[in-house]
Amino acid sequence: MKRPFLKLMASVALLVSVAAPAIAQESPDALIRRLSTEVLDRIRSDKDLQAGDFKKLSDLVDATVMPHVNFQRMTALSVGRNWRSASPEQQKQLMNEFRVLLLRTYSGALSSVKDQSIRMKPLRADAADTEVIVRSEVAQPRGEPIQLDYRMEKASDGWKIYDVNVLGVWLVETYRGQFAQEVGARGIDGLIKSLVDKNRSFEAPKKS
8 A cells, every 4th residue: 555655655756736837946845846736736626637548647746757857867877877878879779768657656646635734944055055865744634744856957947857756755766776786687778678678567557
């Protein structure tokens, strides 16, 4: 029960509302608060999303997550030092397959959203900082709140997320360990093939 929910929280951490444009002047913590609230409200008000409509969930994630994530940096950090030894074509393939993996992981977890809410913690950063950690927690009707933090960078078009921490575990770090083992065993092409196979074997969840 807890592992799927943690994946869910990582997905909600990255989601934003289609109707909410990036606001460069908005502080990173205010941005996360606004976007998280909007996403939770949207899912709770859409029966198709709650029922696990995979196409609709995928469209939601694809339209809202990716424009607000520095995806190249996220992939490069996840691949680690092996990223530099990959050819431009291999890097492109890694980004494509990693993107699909995240898209499907998020889409498969979104239907678990029920009555959670977001509580922000004070932002410890200076106004001139271009990289910050935004800390929050997910309040549940039952049980302890779940730690949810974000590594963010300031880009020309606003703040971008490039890593998420759930209960003390950073998403990039988790993937880096898995990917390093795969590259060590089968090389960059082996990692790409592993991601391709995993994505192809994915079966869209059916509506309940």
